[in-house]
Amino acid sequence: MAPKVLLIGWDAADWKVISPLMDAGKMPNLEKFVSQGVMGNLSTLYPVLSPMLWTSIATGKRAYKHGIHGFAEPDPKSGSVRPVTNLGRKCKALWNILHQQGLKSNVVGWWPSHPAEPIDGVMVSNHYQQVVGGLDQPWPMRPGTVHPPHLADPLAEFRVHTGELDPEILLSFVPRAAEIDQGKDRRLSILGTIIAENASIHAAATALMQLEPWDFMGVYYDGIDHFCHGFMKYHPPRLDWVPEEDFELYREVVNAGYQFHDLMLGTLLHLAGEDTTVIIVSDHGFHPDHLRPKELPNEPAGPAEEHRDFGIIAMKGPGLKRDQLIYGASLLDVTPTILSLYGLPLGRDMDGKPLLNAFAAVPEVEYIESWDSLPGDAGMHPPGMQTDPVDETEALKQLVKLGYIEKLDEDRETALANTIKELRYNLARDLFDAKQLVEAARSFEELWNEFPDESRFGVKLLECHLGLSRPKEARVAYERLFREKQRYAAVALEELQKLSQEWKDKNFTDLTEDQQTRIGDLRRKASFNNAVFPFLLALVYMAEQEYDLALVEFTKAEHVQLHNRPSLYLGRAKAYMALGRWREAEACLNEVLAIDPVNPAPRLGLARCHLHSRRPRKALEEALASIGMVFHNPLAHYVCGRALVWLGRKDEAITALQTALAQNPVYPAAHSLLADIYRSREQFDKAAEHRALAKAAEARIAAYLAGEPLPDDVDLKLDLDMHRAASVADLSVLEALPPLGRDIVVVSGLPRSGTSMAMQMLAAGGVSILTDGERVADESNPRGYYELERVKQLVLNPDNTWLDDAQGKAVKIIAPLLDQLPMGHVYRIVFMERPLKEIVASQAAMLKSLGQDGARLSERQLAAAYLKQVDNVRAVLAAHPDRVSVLSIGYHEALHDSLAVATQINRFLGGGLDEAAMAAAVDASLYRQRADSAAA
Numbered sequence: 001m002a003p004k005v006l007l008i009g010w011d012a013a014d015w016k017v018i019s020p021l022m023d024a025g026k027m028p029n030l031e032k033f034v035s036q037g038v039m040g041n042l043s044t045l046y047p048v049l050s051p052m053l054w055t056s057i058a059t060g061k062r063a064y065k066h067g068i069h070g071f072a073e074p075d076p077k078s079g080s081v082r083p084v085t086n087l088g089r090k091c092k093a094l095w096n097i098l099h100q101q102g103l104k105s106n107v108v109g110w111w112p113s114h115p116a117e118p119i120d121g122v123m124v125s126n127h128y129q130q131v132v133g134g135l136d137q138p139w140p141m142r143p144g145t146v147h148p149p150h151l152a153d154p155l156a157e158f159r160v161h162t163g164e165l166d167p168e169i170l171l172s173f174v175p176r177a178a179e180i181d182q183g184k185d186r187r188l189s190i191l192g193t194i195i196a197e198n199a200s201i202h203a204a205a206t207a208l209m210q211l212e213p214w215d216f217m218g219v220y221y222d223g224i225d226h227f228c229h230g231f232m233k234y235h236p237p238r239l240d241w242v243p244e245e246d247f248e249l250y251r252e253v254v255n256a257g258y259q260f261h262d263l264m265l266g267t268l269l270h271l272a273g274e275d276t277t278v279i280i281v282s283d284h285g286f287h288p289d290h291l292r293p294k295e296l297p298n299e300p301a302g303p304a305e306e307h308r309d310f311g312i313i314a315m316k317g318p319g320l321k322r323d324q325l326i327y328g329a330s331l332l333d334v335t336p337t338i339l340s341l342y343g344l345p346l347g348r349d350m351d352g353k354p355l356l357n358a359f360a361a362v363p364e365v366e367y368i369e370s371w372d373s374l375p376g377d378a379g380m381h382p383p384g385m386q387t388d389p390v391d392e393t394e395a396l397k398q399l400v401k402l403g404y405i406e407k408l409d410e411d412r413e414t415a416l417a418n419t420i421k422e423l424r425y426n427l428a429r430d431l432f433d434a435k436q437l438v439e440a441a442r443s444f445e446e447l448w449n450e451f452p453d454e455s456r457f458g459v460k461l462l463e464c465h466l467g468l469s470r471p472k473e474a475r476v477a478y479e480r481l482f483r484e485k486q487r488y489a490a491v492a493l494e495e496l497q498k499l500s501q502e503w504k505d506k507n508f509t510d511l512t513e514d515q516q517t518r519i520g521d522l523r524r525k526a527s528f529n530n531a532v533f534p535f536l537l538a539l540v541y542m543a544e545q546e547y548d549l550a551l552v553e554f555t556k557a558e559h560v561q562l563h564n565r566p567s568l569y570l571g572r573a574k575a576y577m578a579l580g581r582w583r584e585a586e587a588c589l590n591e592v593l594a595i596d597p598v599n600p601a602p603r604l605g606l607a608r609c610h611l612h613s614r615r616p617r618k619a620l621e622e623a624l625a626s627i628g629m630v631f632h633n634p635l636a637h638y639v640c641g642r643a644l645v646w647l648g649r650k651d652e653a654i655t656a657l658q659t660a661l662a663q664n665p666v667y668p669a670a671h672s673l674l675a676d677i678y679r680s681r682e683q684f685d686k687a688a689e690h691r692a693l694a695k696a697a698e699a700r701i702a703a704y705l706a707g708e709p710l711p712d713d714v715d716l717k718l719d720l721d722m723h724r725a726a727s728v729a730d731l732s733v734l735e736a737l738p739p740l741g742r743d744i745v746v747v748s749g750l751p752r753s754g755t756s757m758a759m760q761m762l763a764a765g766g767v768s769i770l771t772d773g774e775r776v777a778d779e780s781n782p783r784g785y786y787e788l789e790r791v792k793q794l795v796l797n798p799d800n801t802w803l804d805d806a807q808g809k810a811v812k813i814i815a816p817l818l819d820q821l822p823m824g825h826v827y828r829i830v831f832m833e834r835p836l837k838e839i840v841a842s843q844a845a846m847l848k849s850l851g852q853d854g855a856r857l858s859e860r861q862l863a864a865a866y867l868k869q870v871d872n873v874r875a876v877l878a879a880h881p882d883r884v885s886v887l888s889i890g891y892h893e894a895l896h897d898s899l900a901v902a903t904q905i906n907r908f909l910g911g912g913l914d915e916a917a918m919a920a921a922v923d924a925s926l927y928r929q930r931a932d933s934a935a936a
Contacts, residue, residue, distance in 0.1 A: 003318070004276040005338055007218045008268060009057070009110070010261055011050055012225035013312050014285030015041065017235075017258055026259055029266035030314070033278070037316025038358045040326035041598065043630045044284040046433040047426055048307040051084045053283035053331060054111045054220065058093040060335035060350035063430040066091050067388060068112065069423045071301065074393035074416050077820070081412075081419045083127075084112045087381065088389050091372050094335045095119050095216065099379035100371075101344060103215040106208045109201040110220045115144030119379030122212050123147045124155060126220070129200035131193060135163030158203035162189070162196040169195060173256040176249055190230055191253065195260070198223035202264045209271045216338075219268070227257035228286040229303055241294050254288070277317025277341055281334055284311045291563040291596060299456055300422050305563075310598060310629070315358055317341075326358050328631025340365060347371045351434075353631075383871045388864075390423050421451065432460065437467045438704065453488045453525075455481055462536060468705055471543035478540045482533060492525035531560040538571060547575045566592045566599060573605050582609050600629040600636070607639045616646035634664035641673060650677050666704075668697040722840075722863055725833035725890070726750060726815075726870035731877055732888040737828070739910035740767075744803065744825050745810035748818055749832030750866050752842035754891040755812050757922060758832055759786035761894075761902060764921035765913035768809040780846040783923065787812055794820040816869045819876040823883050830905060834891035836863040898922040 022031040045056060045063075055068040063069055067090035075082045095105035096119065104121040107113060114125035125145045132139055139161065146152040170177050173191055180188055198221050205219040231253035233239070238247045265280070272278055285308030287293075296302040313329050319341075332352030339346055340354040345366040356362045368374070380386070393416065428443035441464035448457035458481040465474035499519065503511065511519070538553035554572045569588045576585035586609050592602040603626035610619035620643035626636045637660035644653035654677060660670045671694035678687040745767060747758045760783055763769050775785045790802045794817045803825055813821070821827065840859045847853070857865065877884045887908040894901045902918035 003341055004214070004272070005216050005317075005341055006268065006272045006276050006278045007216070007334070007338065008265070008278065008280045009054065009218070009220035010224050010280060010282045010312070011054075011111075011220070011222045012228050012284060012286045012307065013258075013261075013280075013282035014288065014308060014310070015039075015312055016285065016308075017254065017288050018312065021255060021258055021262075026255070027262040029262045029269060030280075033265070033269065033280070033316055034314050035323050037278075037314060038321050038324045038326045039312070039314040040329050041310040041629060042281055042313040043328075043330045044307070044309055044311060045331065045430070047301070047429045048284045048304045048309075049301055049426060050222075050225065050283055051112050052426065052430065055086075055089060055093075056351075057281060057283060057331050057334045058095075058110065058218075059089075059091055060094075060332055060347070060352040061091060062332070062351050062434050064427060064434060064436070065349070065351070069390075069426045069430070070419075072419050073389040073423065074419055076387060076389055076393050079393070079412060079416060081415045083114075085114050085389075086112050086117065087115075087385055087387050089386070090388070092378055092380065093117075094338060095121070095123070095218065096378040096380050097339070097344070097371050098216050098342070100374065100376055101342070103342070104213055105216040105218065106205075106212055106214045107218040108205045108208065108220070109222075110218055111222065114142070115381070115385075116147035117379055117381060118147050121214055121216075122151060122208050124204050124208075128155070128204060129159060129197040131162055131196060135161050155204055155207070158200065158207055160196045160199040160203065162192045165192055165196055173253050174250060175252065180249065187230065187250065191227075194223055194226045194230070194257075198260070198264075202267070206267055206271060209268070217272075221261060221264070224257055224261060224282070225286070227254055228288075229306065231257075232286060232288060232292060232306065235288050237289075239290075239292060239294070275318060277315065277320065279334070279338070280312065280314045281331065282311030283331055284308060287563065293561055293563050295561065297456075299454075300418075301426075313355075315355075319360055320358055321360050324358075326355060327628035328633075329355055330630070330632060382875055383868070385872070385875075387868055387872075390420055393420060421447065425457070429460065432464060432467075435467075437464050440464050441468065452484055455485050455488075458484070459536065462540075466539055466543050469543070470705070471540070474540050474543050478536055481536070485528065485533075489526050489528055492522045496522040496526055531557045531564075535560070535568060535571070538575075542571065542575060542578070545578070547578045550575045562595065566596050566601075569595075570601055570605065573602075577605070577608065577612075580612075582613055585609055598629060600626040600633065603629070604633070604636050604639065607636070607643070611639065611642060611646075616643040619643040620647070632663055634660040634667060634670075637663065638667070638670050638673070641670070645673065645677065650681070653677060666697045666700050668694040668701070671697060722837035722860065723835050725753075725835055726867050727833050727888060728831050728870065728874050728877065728886055729833070729888040731874065731886040733885050733908060736907040737885060737910050739912070740808060740828070741910075742807040742826070744806045744808075744827050745909060746818070746821075746827050746829045747810060747812045747832070748815050748829055749834070750815050750839050750870070752839050752846065753834040754832040754889075754894060755814065756781050756783070756785050757891075757894065757926075758830055758889065758905075759810065759812050760784070760921045761898075761905065761918040762810045762830075762913075765902065765906065765915065765918040767909065767913065770806045770809045770811040779849055782926070785812075791817065815866075815873050818873045823880055825883070827884050828909060829877070829884060829886045830908070831886055831888050832891055832894075833888055836866065838891075839863075839866070894922060895924050 018027060018030065021027045025031075045053060049070060051068050051071055052063040055066050056062060059066045067088045068084060068086070071084055072081050073084050073088060074080075095107050096117070098105050099119045099121075105119055106122045107119070108124045109126050109128060111126045113123060114127045116123035116125045123146070127142050128145050139159070141152060141156055146155055170188065170192060173195070174180070174188065177188055182188055201219065201221055205217070208214070209217060231250050233242055234247050234250035235254045236251055238244065269278060287306060287308050291308075293305050296305050311331065313326070313334075330352060332350070333355050334352070336346045336350055336352045336354040337358070340356075340363050343363070345368045346354065347370045348367050349370045349372070354363075354365055356365070424443060425447060428440050428447065431440035431443065441461060444457050444461040444464060448454070448461055451457060458477060462474055462477040462481065465477055496519070499522070503515070508516065508519070534553040534556035538550040538557065541547070541550035541553060551572060554568060554575065557568055560568055569592045573585045573588035576582070576588060586606060589602040589605045589609070592599060603622045607619045607622035607626065610616070610622060620640060623636045623639040623643060627633050627640070637656045641653045641656035641660065644650070644656060654674065657670045657674050661667055671690040675687045675690035675694065678684075678690065745762065747755050747762065749755045759769060763786070769786055771786045771788050774789050775787045777784045788811055791811065791813050794800065794813070800822055803822065807825065815831070818829070837859070840862055877886055885908070887904065889901055889904070898919040899915060902913075902915040905918065906913040906915050
């Protein structure tokens with residue numbers, strides 16, 4: 001029998017809050033749990049944004065691999081913005097892998113998991129618990145919330161509405177709740193919503209644990225994160241900027257929230273039983289102490305600044321150690337560890353490792369290249385549903401520019417543009433965190449050029465140049481950043497003064513919410529941070545090896561917020577180390593530890609100081625402490641290796657250096673040190689091998705710093721035959737059909753696939769054409785478009801009664817709009833197919849003639865988006881065989897054997913057309929974007 005595993009997600013849980021509560025006996029279930037298992041810190045990833053992180057937990061992969069990049073995403077069909085879904089996830093999650101191995105999974109509330117995937121088991125999406133309307137109003141669940149669908153109604157009954165909460169529950173969080181004027185203070189209502197939603201998740205999870213079979217159970221609670229974002233500022237001890245009255249009212253909320261989770265944990269553990277392996281994780285922590293920031297960045301997802309680098313992990317179950325600490329765990333390690341518990345291989349494309357130090361007997365770990373390439377049903381959404389929302393929306397925007405879809409209204413377009421901007425920014429930050437600095441720099445530079453008033457993009461570009469050892473580019477970025485900040489601050493100040501004069505007779509509280517927000521934004525833009533710019537200039541001086549000048553600038557940046565001072569002191573320590581002033585460097589590093597003891601960077605810095613001061617034992621101790629916090633730390637493993645060589649422990653040094661190289665294969669210093677060790681042992685073949693590898697690594701680094709294309713560049717990752725067409729040929733009807741009658745003839749295909757040519761053939765053959773002539777002929781289509789403006793509104797306008805006028809006639813509707821057709825009519829679809837390379841090239845030529853820029857996608861990305869659109873169309877058409885008939889026509893065949901194609905179309909439409917006239921309507925001279933010339 002397969003083992004049973006229960007994975008519990010507590011968003012933002014932190015040992016800094018938990019440990020005092022356990023010591024006080026206020027979290028007895030967790031206290032007993034950790035005494036019978038293992039516990040440790042769980043390092044997070046950047047950016048610290050929950051949808052990205054929980055998807056990394058469930059896949060073992062970073063965001064640039066799994067495809068989830070933020071809290072919201074564009075809806076490619078409506079052109080509006082929606083909460084993030086799982087439709088953009090590009091790889092299998094843990095439950096898909098288990099499904100493929102014949103195991104049942106129940107997953108409740110995972111973020112994001114909407115729409116629910118068709119796994120073997122039960123999935124309840126993250127939309128399940130969200131309260132809609134008042135207690136006296138209907139509370140329907142969104143379609144796709146529960147799989148299998150027959151469980152939707154029974155599970156809906158387990159949801160808890162805020163209005164159903166007993167007042168005693170709120171009093172356990174806010175004992176003085178009766179003193180609050182809820183007409184002015186909405187915080188109590190917010191608190192009630194958090195409690196109700198997490199109670200709903202818990203009710204569904206406990207019901208499924210008892211009523212549905214499972215091998216794996218995954219439950220996600222967002223409560224701690226919400227309690228902390230709303231109320232951590234009031235957590236003891238009181239900070240001097242927190243009003244005392246608010247502190248006294250809400251000081252107990254965070255602790256009560258943790259105790260609430262402990263109560264729910266007790267029930268889960270009871271239901272799971274002793275034979276189940278239980279794992280509790282959080283995606284990040286939350287500063288509960290002096291590191292709480294007073295001010296947050298003026299940008300979307302700015303509250304993530306309150307997060308701490310380390311979440312929690314605790315594990316208990318058969319085969320695991322008892323009452324032990326584990327070190328160096330990352331949230332990327334969760335899925336590999338669970339796969340190891342089931343005895344399943346890991347994908348080599350996963351970024352994490354199994355936590356073998358948690359096992360009483362270390363299991364043998366096996367690998368496959370990738371679970372994603374393993375064929376067979378994995379309980380995922382069908383290909384037509386899975387989509388990259390940014391690429392799909394860029395493709396949609398290209399269709400708007402080409403004139404095939406109606407332009408979105410301005411507000412919707414603004415929201416869409418802002419959402420795409422944030423997704424691009426988050427992806428670039430993930431690439432930066434993954435050390436994909438060349439690609440990250442390219443993305444940050446594109447963003448900054450498009451949005452020059454947003455200095456955050458310039459700061460990240462500067463950091464990329466620093467990481468790539470490009471001091472000249474870093475200096476240019478800094479000077480531009482300083483110059484543009486001054487310019488935009490002056491503009492904001494001028495507008496602020498104008499508004500202040502305009503509203504001089506009003507108090508700030510008299511302004512509308514939008515006006516107050518506008519004033520706040522302008523004040524932030526008009527301000528000039530006198531700590532940030534000296535800090536950035538110091539980093540530039542460091543890159544230029546002007547260390548004394550860097551120290552001067554670091555001193556000017558002293559008044560940054562306390563939670564930012566570790567970065568300041570670490571920078572200063574590096575300057576001192578570069579100058580050989582080791583004692584002063586140590587003092588700076590110890591200042592960092594005094595502020596934040598759980599920080600791997602100062603430990604590693606101290607290890608380097610001790611090495612240079614000939615203290616190898618202390619160096620080894622500090623390097624191991626750094627590794628204990630973050631295991632994926634190649635420099636720390638290398639420093640360990642150097643210290644061990646000094647101590648004469650060469651076997652252990654080899655192991656440490658091999659670990660460094662496993663984490664960073666391009667590491668010349670590690671290869672060189674290994675070569676020295678093997679030479680000292682007279683193992684000359686191995687020494688020569690590592691000397692050669694060191695030289696190869698140096699050459700590769702030089703190429704990388706020169707900006708040569710990365711081997712996993714996004715275009716190269718798309719294994720796409722650009723010379724094939726996006727096809728629906730498998731649906732094509734071959735036999736003759738009865739006369740047309742009232743069926744609607746739809747000519748479709750991707751834009752520039754020959755749809756206008758097909759319309760011309762139908763018109764010549766005697767089919768009535770539905771067109772308004774508003775789009776006139778031009779150099780791209782000199783014989784006309786044969787379009788109807790109303791078609792462009794299929795996405796945005798639900799009133800499609802105009803289709804009544806199309807019965808018995810032909811109308812042109814491009815492929816991306818076909819899934820919007822109302823199935824109250826019967827359609828015969830002539831679908832034009834042309835090689836993707838030619839379509840993309842023809843679109844580019846048409847956009848150029850219109851004076852328009854194309855989508856912000858490469859040719860391959862755009863072609864991949866179109867392939868997904870056609871996959872989706874195929875699934876929709878195949879689902880309605882009684883309403884839809886399809887005839888696939890090749891563009892090249894229509895050009896080179898037009899009479900044969902005319903015969904096919906005539907048979908498909910029931911006969912009676914003039915085939916010779918149809919063939920004569922084809923003008924082969926208009927074939928301009930050929931696959932061979934396009935490829936050139």
